[in-house]
Amino acid sequence: MTETLAEAVSRRRTFAIIAHPDAGKTTLTEKLLLFGGAIQLAGEVKAKKDRIQTRSDWMKIERERGISVVTSVMTFEYEGNVFNILDTPGHEDFADDTYRTLTAVDAAVMVIDAAKGIEPRTLKLFEVCRMRDIPIITFINKMDRESRDPFEILDEVEEKLALDTAPVTWPVGRSKTFCGSFDLANSTFRGNDTQIEPLSVNGPQAIADRLPENERAAFIDELELAREACRPFDRASFLEGHMTPVFFGSALRNYGVRDLINALGAYAPPPRDQVADTRTVHAAEDKMTAFVFKIQANMDPNHRDRIAFARICSGKLERGMKARLARTGKQMGLTAPQFFFASQRQLADTAYAGDVVGIPNHGTLRIGDTLTEGEALVFQGVPNFSPEILRRVRLEDAMKAKKLKEALQQMAEEGVVQLFSPEDGSPAIVGVVGALQLDVLKERLQQEYGLPVSFEMSRFSVCRWISADNPLDLDKFITTKRGDICRDLDGDPVFLAQDSFSLRYEAERAPAIKMVAIKEYH
Numbered sequence: 001m002t003e004t005l006a007e008a009v010s011r012r013r014t015f016a017i018i019a020h021p022d023a024g025k026t027t028l029t030e031k032l033l034l035f036g037g038a039i040q041l042a043g044e045v046k047a048k049k050d051r052i053q054t055r056s057d058w059m060k061i062e063r064e065r066g067i068s069v070v071t072s073v074m075t076f077e078y079e080g081n082v083f084n085i086l087d088t089p090g091h092e093d094f095a096d097d098t099y100r101t102l103t104a105v106d107a108a109v110m111v112i113d114a115a116k117g118i119e120p121r122t123l124k125l126f127e128v129c130r131m132r133d134i135p136i137i138t139f140i141n142k143m144d145r146e147s148r149d150p151f152e153i154l155d156e157v158e159e160k161l162a163l164d165t166a167p168v169t170w171p172v173g174r175s176k177t178f179c180g181s182f183d184l185a186n187s188t189f190r191g192n193d194t195q196i197e198p199l200s201v202n203g204p205q206a207i208a209d210r211l212p213e214n215e216r217a218a219f220i221d222e223l224e225l226a227r228e229a230c231r232p233f234d235r236a237s238f239l240e241g242h243m244t245p246v247f248f249g250s251a252l253r254n255y256g257v258r259d260l261i262n263a264l265g266a267y268a269p270p271p272r273d274q275v276a277d278t279r280t281v282h283a284a285e286d287k288m289t290a291f292v293f294k295i296q297a298n299m300d301p302n303h304r305d306r307i308a309f310a311r312i313c314s315g316k317l318e319r320g321m322k323a324r325l326a327r328t329g330k331q332m333g334l335t336a337p338q339f340f341f342a343s344q345r346q347l348a349d350t351a352y353a354g355d356v357v358g359i360p361n362h363g364t365l366r367i368g369d370t371l372t373e374g375e376a377l378v379f380q381g382v383p384n385f386s387p388e389i390l391r392r393v394r395l396e397d398a399m400k401a402k403k404l405k406e407a408l409q410q411m412a413e414e415g416v417v418q419l420f421s422p423e424d425g426s427p428a429i430v431g432v433v434g435a436l437q438l439d440v441l442k443e444r445l446q447q448e449y450g451l452p453v454s455f456e457m458s459r460f461s462v463c464r465w466i467s468a469d470n471p472l473d474l475d476k477f478i479t480t481k482r483g484d485i486c487r488d489l490d491g492d493p494v495f496l497a498q499d500s501f502s503l504r505y506e507a508e509r510a511p512a513i514k515m516v517a518i519k520e521y522h
C-alpha cells in the first residue's frame with residue numbers, strides 16, 4: 001500500500017541534541033545512529049570527523065582545538081519513524097550557527113552530565129529552545145560514573161530552567177553498580193540496550209535483588225519516593241514546552257539509549273506548522289515549501305560547491321522539481337538534493353516535510369532563503385545576531401582587493417561572518433559572534449582563495465540594525481550619521497557605535513529610529 005503524504009509526514013522526527021561540551025553529545029549521536037543501522041560500528045561519527053578534518057585544511061582549527069565547528073544532519077529510520085538529527089557546534093563562538101539550526105527542529109534532546117548538572121551552555125541553548133517553544137526530552141548521561149543524587153538533578157532542572165520534570169525511568173544502582181533503568185509507569189526493567197525487550201518484573205524487590213545487598217533497601221525507598229513525589233508525564237504539557245520527560249543512562253555503555261529513541265518516536269511531535277509572512281504553513285499541505293538554515297562549503301574538497309541545508313516545511317520535495325526562490329522570485333531546479341547519513345550522502349529522490357536535504361549550488365542560495373512551488377511567501381524567524389566583534393580585514397597584497405571582496409561576500413553568504421559595507425566607501429568591516437570565527441575566516445581565505453590577511457581593530461564595537469516607521473526619519477539619520485552607517489549583505493542599514501554607552505546616547509537622541517540586535521532573515 002502506498003503511503004499518503006500525511007502518513008509520511010507524521011512519522012518524521014526532526015531534532016537536535018543540546019549539551020554543554022563533554023556531556024556526551026557525540027557519543028549519544030553515535031549510539032542513536034547505531035540503533036538506526038546508519039552506522040556499523042560505534043566510533044564512526046568521531047572517526048568520520050577525523051577523516052574530514054585531515055582532508056580539509058581549514059578544519060585544522062577544529063582538530064587542533066578539539067571542537068566541532070560545523071553543523072550537519074544525519075538521517076536514519078527506526079521502527080517505522082524517520083529521524084533527522086541536526087548536529088550543532090559545541091563551542092559557543094559558533095553560537096549563531098547553533099541558534100539557526102534550532103529554528104529547523106521540532107524537538108530537542110538535552111544531555112546532562114550526571115555529575116555536573118546544568119552547565120552554562122546547556123542553559124543558554126535551553127533558553128533558545130524555550131523562546132521557540134521547542135519540546136525537550138532530557139537524558140541524564142554518565143550514570144556509570146560518580147554522579148549526583150537523581151532527585152538533586154531533577155530539582156536543579158526544575159529550578160534553573162523553570163521546567164517541570166517527569167522521570168520516565170529511574171536509575172538502578174550508581175556508578176559501578178549502575179545496571180539499568182526501571183520504567184516507573186510500566187514497572188519494567190531494561191538493562192543494557194542490546195536487550196531488545198525490557199523485562200517485566202514482579203515489583204521493585206526483584207530489581208533491587210540485582211544490586212549489592214547494602215544498596216537494596218535504599219533503592220526500594222528511593223523508588224517509592226520517586227513514584228510519590230515526581231509528576232507523571234503529561235504529553236500535552238511536554239509539547240507546550242512546560243514539562244520534560246527524563247531518562248537516565250550511559251551513552252558510552254549503552255544504557256537508556258533505546259528508551260530515549262522510543263520516547264522520541266512516541267512523544268516528540270511530528271513536523272510543526274511554520275509561520276510565514278503571509279500565513280501559517282501546515283506540514284501536511286500538498287505543496288512543497290522549505291527554508292535554508294545553513295550553508296556549508298567544502299563538504300567535498302574536489303568540488304567547489306556549497307551545500308544549502310533546507311528544512312522542508314510542507315509537502316513533498318521530488319528530485320528534479322522546480323522551486324521558486326522567494327528572495328529573487330526566480331525559479332531554480334532541484335536536480336540533486338541529498339540526504340546525509342553517518343558516513344555517506346545519497347541523492348534524495350523524495351523528501352517530506354520535516355526532512356532536511358542538502359541542495360548543492362554555486363551561490364544561488366543564502367541562509368534564510370525560502371523555496372516554494374510558486375507561492376510568494378517567506379518563512380520568518382531564521383535569526384541573524386548582531387556581532388560582538390567588529391574588525392577590518394587587512395590584505396597583505398593590496399592588488400587583490402577585488403578578490404577579497406568576492407571572497408568576503410561568499411563567506412558572508414555562508415554565514416561564516418557578517419559583512420558590513422560602510423556608506424562612506426571605506427573598506428568593509430567583518431563582524432563575528434565569537435573570536436574563533438575570525439580564525440576560521442583567516443584560514444579559509446588563505447587556503448581557498450590564496451589571500452593572506454590579518455585583522456585590524458575597528459573603532460566600532462557595537463552594531464544594530466536600524467529602521468523607522470517613517471522612511472524620511474531613517475534617511476535623515478543615515479545622512480547625518482553617514483560615517484557610522486554600513487549596509488549588510490541584504491543592503492539593510494546598520495548603525496555602528498564605539499561602545500554601548502554611545503549607542504544608548506545616540507538611541508536617546510533619535511527616538512524615531514528603531515535599533516535591534518537580532519535581525520530575522522527575510
Ligand code: G4P
Pocket residue numbers: 019020021022023024025026027028090141142143144145249250251252253
Ligand atoms: P560531547 O560531544 O558532548 O563533547 O561529548 P563526547 O560524546 O565527546 O563525550 C565526552 C567524553 O565523555 C568522552 O570521553 C566520552 O567517551 C565520555 N562519555 C560519553 N558518554 C559517557 C558515559 O555514558 N559514561 C562515561 N563514563 N563516559 C562517557 P573522552 O575521554 O574525552 O573521549 P574519548 O577519548 O573517549 O573519545
